[in-house]
Amino acid sequence: MSDTTTEPPVMPEPETEIPAGYDDGQDHIGLAHHTTTGLSNTKLAMWLFLGSECLLFGGLISTYMLYRNRQGDAIGPDQLWDIPFTSATSFILLMSSLTMVLAVSAAKRKDERGTRLWLTVTALLGGLFLAGQVYEFTVFYREGLGYTTSLFSSSFYTLTGFHGVHVAVGIIMLLSLVGMLAKGRIVGDKAETVEMVGLYWHFVDVVWIVIFTLVYLIPA
């Protein structure tokens, strides 16, 4: 400590405050550690990420919208779409959002079995959606819509393909989460982890809401 005879006055001690971002052993509601805004780091990161994904899908959607009528003599959207079928798969994906939200709700209640159950159902519904996509694309392909057939086909497959990959990644995350929950391998707040996967999953659903309307329903 300073020698007050030759040193400047000792600095006034600032009030002790909990440093941002670090574990002080106290229980903060819903947070593993204190942050400046009081919000979870992971949740903030996820929302920022989803904001950026809007620009990714926006670009792909715009490309599709620009090229949706450019198929030349090849087969076009009017001849291809099976609206009842796609409505069914869209409905399935929409319901998977419901089961996802039920999983989050169960996680918040610390209902471990319920969480794992609803997560698995969500993954199954997602898988069903993807299976529907694969079936649909197979039909389109047989009807003459290859990847390189036309601008319309390239744009369509790229847009829906990117979405499909996002769904697939989501399913892997859901199933991994189920496994990790079962084995107790989740680091940190379990409910929050489930919620984060949920946010991602809902976003993927929301992108499909846009795609379904713009691609399938709005007449070319």
Add this chain to the structure above:
Amino acid sequence: MAIIERPTDSPALAGAGAGVVTPSSSYGYFRRPVQSTGWKSWAFTVDHKKIGIMYGVVAMLFFFVGGFEALLIRAQLAQPDGTILSADKYNQMFTMHATTMVFLFVMPMASAFANYMMPLQIGARDVAFPRLNALSLWTFVFGGIFINSSWFLGGAADGGWFMYAPNSSVPFSPTNGVDFWTLGLLMTGVASQVGAINLIVTALNMRAPGMTLMRMPIFTWMALVVQFLLLFAIPIITVALFLLLFQRNFDATFFSVADGADPLLWQHLFWLFGHPEVYIIVLPAFGIISEVLPTFARKPLFGYPFVVFSGAAIGLVGFGVWAHHMFAAGLGPISVAVFSVATMAIAVPTGVKIINWTLTLWGGKLWFSTAMLFAIGLIVQFTIGGLSGVTHAVAPSDTQQTDTYYIVAHFHYVIFGGAVLGLFAGIYYWWPKVFGKMLNETWGRWNFWLMIIGMNLTFGPMHIIGLQGQPRRMYVWTESRAGEGFFNLGMWNLVSTIGSLILGIGAVLFLVNVWVSRKNPPAPADPWDARSLEWITTSPPKEHNFDRIPTVHALDEFFHRKYEDVGEDGRHDYKQVRTGEQVIENEEANAEAHIHLPSPSYWPIILAFGVLVISYGVIYSTLLLAAGAAIAVLALFGWALEPPTADDSEFEPPSSDGGQPSKELAHV
């Protein structure tokens, strides 16, 4: 004296205190890396300071790679009918020069500063997601290596750094060069995107107590704005890159005009990214000099709120002007008019900054250190570049200027005169803090002046030759079309080349300075009598940054701890009551008892490596692609499963437990 907690797995040992290290294992087999010295402590580190240094070193390497490419271009154009580079090689050279400078030098160098300084400036111990930080670094490093490996693997990309399609599609660019470019930029894009999320969360969520947003240092503010720009711009170029990748590799028709494609699609997507990109390039430099100028003018920054809001405004408006890169592309008069006006608007917030910097200097006690020289250099040189930029905003005159050397002049004045000079200011300013040694001021002056003389001789004449009609991206010029007298293209091209040599020598002098200074005595903790939190540390900072997280009472907190206002009647009169060292000693005396640091990890570098293998696989072999994907998936799961003690430090404090002696310098 702070105790760095070393946790144990076994509760029985938990009470035994320091001395027992039992690192947990990954996948049940691999022990986590724990080394604090040697190459492993760099390869697996998650410490933002080490990561920042690595970003800086690699970026500097690429600066010289890109510079060498520039010298070859200038050598080719020094005389008529040059034979140094063939047309094809020339195309590759200017493409890679720009790509390297923009994506592998300027952006990562800014990341170096943001990574190293932002946590220190806000009083944090690290960033929000340390392993993601390491992932960003290694993805960037491997991406840079990947793009440049194209030189040896059939030829580099040759479509210009903006890679217009369909020119960049296979019929016109048959080598793998463009694919190396596309995949490499996808990799660096991931690095930037991940880094953006990381740093935004850090700046918003990890500030020291008392540090409101309007008490954040300007560099942190500008870095924050840049991260938002990256967050929203990178996805756009990602779309463009994927479309091009699919066009080239899967015969997609996105840019096949014969199938009805519109080449403007690429241009829009690229420039929607490309324009925010230039603000991503320059705003960090603006942030740096906003720190340097007040320090060496011994005055606070003039108009802090204006500098903050103008930075945010530049970022926002920067998203709305992209089509000014397409004035000659046939958009039609309405689009052109709209973008022309928007572009003029963006000069306003930039002008606000110039005014604030100038007024910061006005009436100050100026100390012309090398860092200050570079900072003032930025104000002068960037303004020149800004003036030519304003002439581009006027669409009719831009129609004359576009695709000529006049544009080349503009962007080199703003990029070199703006971003690069600013980055060098930062290097000279923060070098003592980061490395614990002062850089030599005499060599620094030579470094600075040769760079200034060199850049003006190189890029100044380009205004003239551009308006005389010399087009960009032409590998030769001929005597018969060179013109006469004062406007003779030949003379100015030669001057430009000589200038580039001087510039090159100036740049090399920086390396000389680093070498010559390596045996300097240890630097003080506060050599410049600075104002912000990053200086309330030792030089270099301890691993945990602050012995005690500082509580912030004001903007320029460090300044106010050293100086007290003894003025009367509302006048300010600051008297020094404490040295920087005393402030630091006070913090050390009140060190926190327990400090938790994030642990090193294998997974970031392994995941980055997996992505690298995937990229080579896309070009060469599906098997390789699958192997890379397997490595990546393995790394992702390893990462997710990393043991619960991940948040706690597991390695020895420096210079203890035998082994290699600490390489850290003596602390002041």
Add this chain to the structure above:
Amino acid sequence: MSIDNDTHTTDTNSSEVVSQLEHDDLHAHEISDKNYVLIALLLAVLTAMEVAVTEISSVPESLLIPALLLMMAVKFFVVVSYFMHLKHDAALFKFGFYIGLAGAVVLYSVMLTTFHFFIN
């Protein structure tokens, strides 16, 4: 003339630290499982309506497209606001997401406009 413009105060309480009250407020907006099911039902009905509207051949395009876009937007915001809980979450999350969304809509709409996409 004083040029100093430091904000020198001794206030150390960051106004951004979430208070206990605000935390409790977040919990008060928990949606029950039953309500989630009802919301899902609403989404299903909207989807059905969207499909139904496209089947009606007498609807002119100038009405059809805005109607579809409206229903799409409602579904979008319902999922984001309630399933993703954004309506009752912190302003910062809304900021991060909606800036991205708004940016995407505006920028890409401008781009498509230059392609004369909206003018037939």
